[in-house]
Amino acid sequence: xxxxxxxxxxxxxxxxxxxxxxxxxxxxxxxxxxxxxxxxxxxxxxxxxxxxxxxxxxxxxxxxxxxxxxxxxxxxxxxxxxxxxxxxxxxxxxxxxxxxxxxxxxxxxxxxxxxxxxxxxxxxxxxxxxxxxxxxxxxxxxxxxxxxxxxxxxxxxxxxxxxxxxxxxxxxxxxxxxxxxxxxxxxxxxxxxxxxxxxxxxxxxxxxxxxxxxxxxxxxxxxxxxxxxxxxxxxxxxxxxxxxxxxxxxxxxxxxxxxxxxxxxxxxxxxxxxxxxxxxxxxxxxxxxxxxxxxxxxxxxxxxxxxxxxxx
Amino acid sequence: xxxxxxxxxxxxxxxxxxxxxxxxxxxxxxxxxxxxxxxxxxxxxxxxxxxxxxxxxxxxxxxxxxxxxxxxxxxxxxxxxxxxxxxxxxxxxxxxxxxxxxxxxxxxxxxxxxxxxxx
Numbered sequence: 300x301x302x303x304x305x306x307x308x309x310x311x312x313x314x315x316x317x318x319x320x321x322x323x324x325x326x327x328x329x330x331x332x333x334x335x336x337x338x339x340x341x342x343x344x345x346x347x348x349x350x351x352x353x354x355x356x357x358x359x360x361x362x363x364x365x366x367x368x369x370x371x372x373x374x375x376x377x378x379x380x381x382x383x384x385x386x387x388x389x390x391x392x393x394x395x396x397x398x399x400x401x402x403x404x405x406x407x408x409x410x411x412x413x414x415x416x417x418x419x420x421x422x423x424x425x426x427x428x429x430x431x432x433x434x435x436x437x438x439x440x441x442x443x444x445x446x447x448x449x450x451x452x453x454x455x456x457x458x459x460x461x462x463x464x465x466x467x468x469x470x471x472x473x474x475x476x477x478x479x480x481x482x483x484x485x486x487x488x489x490x491x492x493x494x495x496x497x498x499x500x501x502x503x504x505x506x507x508x509x510x511x512x513x514x515x516x517x518x519x520x521x522x523x524x525x526x527x528x529x530x531x532x533x534x535x536x537x538x539x540x541x542x543x544x545x546x547x548x549x550x551x552x553x554x555x556x557x558x559x560x561x562x563x564x565x566x567x568x569x570x571x572x573x574x575x576x577x578x579x580x581x582x583x584x585x586x587x588x589x590x591x592x593x594x595x596x597x598x599x600x601x602x603x604x605x606x607x608x609x610x611x
Numbered sequence: 612x613x614x615x616x617x618x619x620x621x622x623x624x625x626x627x628x629x630x631x632x633x634x635x636x637x638x639x640x641x642x643x644x645x646x647x648x649x650x651x652x653x654x655x656x657x658x659x660x661x662x663x664x665x666x667x668x669x670x671x672x673x674x675x676x677x678x679x680x681x682x683x684x685x686x687x688x689x690x691x692x693x694x695x696x697x698x699x700x701x702x703x704x705x706x707x708x709x710x711x712x713x714x715x716x717x718x719x720x721x722x723x724x725x726x727x728x729x730x
Contacts, residue, residue, distance in 0.1 A: 307616065314623035321624075322631015332640035336652040343645040346682060350648075353659060353679055356666035370662070373655070398670075 340375030347374050348386055352399060355383070359402035364415040367406055380557055383407035387555050397550065401537055404554040408536035411557040416536070505538075505581030509607035514592030520601035521568035521589035526560060527553050527578065527608045534562025539579040544572050570601050578608055649684040653698060656683065660695040661708055664715035673722040676715060689719040 326332075339350055351374070358367040368379070376382040387403045409415050505527060513524065527538050536554025543549075551564040568574060568589040576584040584606065592602035635641075651659070660680065667676040680688040696712050704712075 307619070310616065310620055311623040314620040315627040315630075318624035318627020318629075319631040319634075320627070322628040322633075323635045324631075325628075326632050326635025327641055332636055337643070337646045337650045339651065339655055341644050341646050342651075343647065346648050349679070349682060350659070353662045353666065356670070357662035360665045360669035370658070 339373040342374070348389075350374060351383060351386055351403065355402035355406040356399070358406045358409075362415045362417045364409055368410065371410075380407050380410050383410070384555055384557060387552075391550075391552075391555070397539070397552075401539075401552065404552055405537045408554040408557055408561045411561065505578045505608040505610055507582045507584050507606060508609045509605070510584075511605045511607075512590045512592070513603035513605050514590070515603075516594050516600065518603060519567060520603070521570060522603035523566045523568050523574070523587065523589075524603060524605045525551070525553065525562075525564040525566075525576075525578075525608065526605070527562040527564075528610070530610045532609070534560050536561040538562070538564075540564055540566075541577040541579070542566050543575045543577070544569075546572065568604075576606065581610075582608055647684075648682045654702070657695045657698045657702070657704075660692060660715075661699070661704070661712060664692070664708075664711045667715050667718060668711050671718075673718045674724075677719060677722055677724070680719070687719075688722065689716060692716040692719050 339347070342350060351371070354367055354370045357370075358364070371379045371383075374382075383403050384407050387400050387407065390400045390403070405416065513522065523542070525540055527535050527540075529535055534553070536552075536557070538553045540551045540553070541548060542551065546569075549566060551566050553562045553564045556563055556565070568587075570589055572588060574587040576582075576587055587604065587606075590602045590604065591599050593599050648656070648659070663676050663679045666679075667673070670676075677688040680691050683691050686694075692712060692715050696709065696716060699709055699712055
């Protein structure tokens, strides 16, 4: 052994391996590569969920489907629709606010359809207090210090940025800038909408057009299925259905399972429980309960119901 | 052991260290898979803030917008939007997008947190 270790080649190899080990330990443990310009695809799962929520909320505002699709692609999901549907169902299970869930269902449905349910929107001119063109680095029409009002400007005004105390702010960038070619559109006519307005179902209120027993052995016992369509029998997503019983109230939405139809929703009924169904902006159906079915051997089991609602 | 031998060993060890560093930093660096949003590239951060602004344009919900911006760490929501506005201006965002961001900036500058709300 001693003879072996005295071999010069062995010594060099051992030194090389020792150095290699030290180098790897340093580069992987002590000072690994740090990411500063990461892509959304490697975000942690909960941040990806948050990213999807914001994409969907943005889409609900702009209805720009292509942009939403491109943004979702950044997350590296193999099946965007499935991911959105799964997230919507997770959020329902976690009891999150319905107004945060509905845009996700809407986006999943529109991606499934391949078309936006509403046309892309442009920013309304009424929210513009003034438009300054052109923009340059030192000519930004906003301040970096807290303000409570947007100043109203005359065309070609010269503006000096000041703090409420009248002293120049300490922050950079420049404290003085010139605004040229101001194009006043509307002076502070913005009317805020204080709360989220749920997307109402377009058209007339829904009415119940079909109530069918579903007796299939092997199916989910007590499954209450809903299909909501417009007057042209096109299924509609994002409609809220409220299911009430003595046990309490549940909410379901069409479009969470786009693979079963954009106007599809379901709910599992308990035996010996009577439910009332209310569709947002439409029908009220009382006295709904799971029917008793019999299989070919005469054995009784809990069946399901299919309720079909349509806009007249 | 002769001095020349020690020199050879040190050279071999140095070569090993260099190879180890190249392998660990370049060939097979540590792969991060669960990063936090503050590590996102600036254009992705800017697009995220723009999305928040687009959503806020309709909802006018400053609380939700501030909460969504809070994933970027310790900067205040107004600072995050202000720096995004600078980036947007430098990178030729459309006029509509800049106006939407301005709306969010105004909302964040006047926003007063109401307390801790989930999520």
